[in-house]
Amino acid sequence: MNELIFSKSDPQGVWTRRHFLKSLSMSGIATACGQLSAALHFRNPDADRPPTVALLATEVRRHSHAQHFIDRLLEGYGWHGQHYFPKIKLVSMYVDQFPEKDLARDRERRHGVPIYPTISEALTRGGKALDVDGVIIIAEHGDYPRNAKGQKRYPRYDFFKEMVKVFESSGRSVPVFNDKHLSTDWNECVEMVDDAKRLNFAFLAGSSLPVTWRIPAVDIPWNANLRESVSVCYGGVDSYDIHGLETAQCMSERRAGGESGVKSVHAVRGNEVWSMLEKRDSTRELLMAALARSHQCKAPDQWSFMPPTLDWVQQASPGVVAYFIEHNDGFLTTLFMLNGLVLDFTYAGMHDSGKITSCQMHLPMPPRQTTTADFFNPLSHRIEESIKSGHAVYPPERTLLTSGMTLFGVESLYRGSAKLLTPELTVPYQVEPLSTYWRG
Amino acid sequence: MKKLAFFSTQFEGGSPAQHLVDRCLMGWPSEGRFIESPFEEIAVYGAPMNQTLKHRQDHPNLTIADTFDEAIADADAWILAAGANDDWTCSSQQLEAAIKQSSESTRGFVVGLPENLATDGLEQMILEQKTRIQAGTPLGLTWRLPEVDTPSGAELEETVILIRGAFPSAEKEAVDALLTLTSHRKGGESGISNIERYRGNDVWKAAREGHFSWDLFSAAASRTNSKQGEATIDGRTQDIVGLGMVPKLAKDTRAWIFKHNDGLKSTIITVDGILNDDNFAARTKAGDTLSAQFYRPPKPNDHQFSRMMDRISSFLIDGENAFSEKRTLLWGNVIQALQEMELKDLATMQPAFANMAYDASKSCWKP
Secondary structure (H helix, E strand, O other): OEEOOOOOOOOOOOOOHHHHHHHHHHHOOOOOOOHHHHHHOEOOOOOOOOOEEEEEEOOOOOOOHHHHHHHHHHHOEEEOOEEEOOOOEEEEEEEOOOOOOOOHHHHHHHHOOOEEOOHHHHHHOOOOOOOOOEEEEEOOOOOOOEOOOOOEOOOHHHHHHHHHHHHHHHOEEOOEEEEEOOOOOHHHHHHHHHHHHHOOOOEEEEOOHHHOEEEOOOOOOOOEOEEEEEEEEOOOOOOOHHHHHHHHHHHHOOEOOOEOOEEEEEEEEOHHHHHHHHOOHHHHHHHHHHHOOOOOEOOOOOOOOOOOOHHHHHHHOOOOEEEEEEEOOOOEEEEEEOOOOEOOEEEEEEEOOOOEEEEEEOOOOOOOOOOOOOOHHHHHHHHHHHHHHOOOOOOHHHHHHHHHHHHHHHHHHHOOOOEEEOHHHOOOEOOOOOOOOEOO | OOEEEEEOOOOOOOOHHHHHHHHHHHOEEEOOEEEOOOOOEEEEEOOOOOHHHHOOOOOOOEEEOOOHHHHHOOOOEEEEEOOOOOOOEEOHHHHHHHHHHOOOOOEEEEEOEEOOOOOOOHHHHHHHOOOEEEEEOOOOOOOEEOOOOOOOOOOEEEEEEEEOOOOOHHHHHHHHHHHHHHOOOOOOEOOEEEEEEEEOHHHHHHHHOOOOOHHHHHHHHOOOOOEOOHHHHHOOOOOOOOOOOHHHHOOOOEEEEEEEOOOOEEEEEEOOOOEOOEEEEEEEOOOOEEEEEEOOOOOOOOOHHHHHHHHHHHHHOOOOOOOOHHHHHHHHHHHHHHHHHHHHOOOEEOOOOOOOOEOOOOOOOOO
């Protein structure tokens, strides 16, 4: 749908100050994602038919990410007080693996959406050129190798590059969504965002956390004088840390001046977390404020709930991991993964005035709390909006940066909790004032 | 506040009594921070000793009273709570005793419903008593997804509440939530002039015949995140309403249609087998529809009881008057009427309490 406007690619594949200056010059402010350019070149030759999409998945089984997205495209979902049927049409799939309880074949049979043997064929629908209006990449879950750092090498980058080849050979690009972080390699992450700019397509990425329900329904006021963010979550390194970081970043990026990029990442485990916390009064205060928004905070034996003390937090989460992140403008982000203590995602941010804004990013997990994991509803809707408009609802720089925070967090742990200076993560951007979380 | 008397006949783990006593002892989260309990002493009476209670008995702020008189002596306020799981029944005897022994300055909160509110003189006692009493369950007060409420002073046309559970516990919560949603409409609660009762397939026949709004049922159901049926097998997000699957999934459905004196129609439908959460939709006479899920946070924290403690402490400590006594009486009378209809297999009833009306100028629900 977007006529391809080729620009000169950056052969370095590294996010540099030059990228930033280039993006500034494009939009006047650091919109930095090619959104404006994409919108200018957006053309829809056949406005009456719904845009078509191809979905590239690693595996489709009950409650895998791909199942959630595919079923929302095919069956609809609850949205704003009605069962909503998407105004985009899933017309082709590529599925990389077929586990024992595969559902991809069932969805293919019941809905008549063909699974093609290659990514290229899914995108061209068996023809010679790109033949869809949008691409959704869901490379989460499946049997893939782990590297020495423990990162699972999901083929998000590989899928993306296969897709880029089709865009290039077709002389045309279309909007793309990539689920969760971009890749497990920083240069690959940068290359993906660069490709989106070079080929001028809207690129939406990330997790459900920024767009799900918030309890209460609050956002950081746009351009607020925010000085520190804390996110508290559970789950594993290189899997749920990205969710926790996106929880924080979707709030932090709204601060005055916008996002400036990240100066350093320091990931620590166990008692070192609490030693570092002793020196940081505001971070301690924010940790407790975030916990006050938790609905799944473990209490001592025989109690169903008890307001946690810091001693209890330490006792209940012996495997604690924390990422201490310093941004270029002095802003602080801290991610606490408190396995054993909590089973939800909460946020607290401190304003210059000392006021705290806090909420839970509501992510009820199936099958215990939900059968359909409806936090995928708002993300599905944002994908549709981006594909229909040719404009990413929020910039890929957010996910580029959270991918970087995740990767350098993993790297920091791998290097024995070394504090890493991260000039690579100078990824400045600014979001639009409109809140994009689910509240209607 | 120095002393709180806490009455219950049981103290099961996970019951309303246990959740509330724990919060009275330890504090609870409120509006983004943990607050300390405002009660210096909590005197518990009425529940036989069990492991759950025993584990708390050494708390310095807890007293297990041997007699009712000992518990209520010098108490600044009292709470009477249901003590069993999945049952919102409180003791009429404890309520009667609490009313009799309260001073004019004492306030009381009832969590659940006394079993014989309308028949054993309690009604008259509540209306005549000098103690101020409020009552409710957490459902009407809990978070809603999204954060919507019926606008104060709005002219409401119809509401539908979808609830799960056994009779009459589910109905107790649903009627309480219904009153929370509708009492602050234009003119306040006008009273209920007619009740219709449906069972099983007759519920869906009533829907086809337009006895209640299928659009509102559909809007309420769209707020679920726990569809039953095939969604439980493979997570599919199918439109169970549009595909006509609701009657097939339904198990022992009950529906109650209430006609209020001002023309409002309210329907409560049990959705066991269809959904695994509780939802509502409402439409104003201007044609605006709103809908939401009554969000019940997961066990074991059950933080809807933290929201409830906010309401209870606002009343007991600050005197904030969210519920009128007449609301409590209407709630109790409606439940008693439903029990009578169930017992006698009545299809309709024009209740004797049809003129039980009250004004509520503002909503008692907070985002």
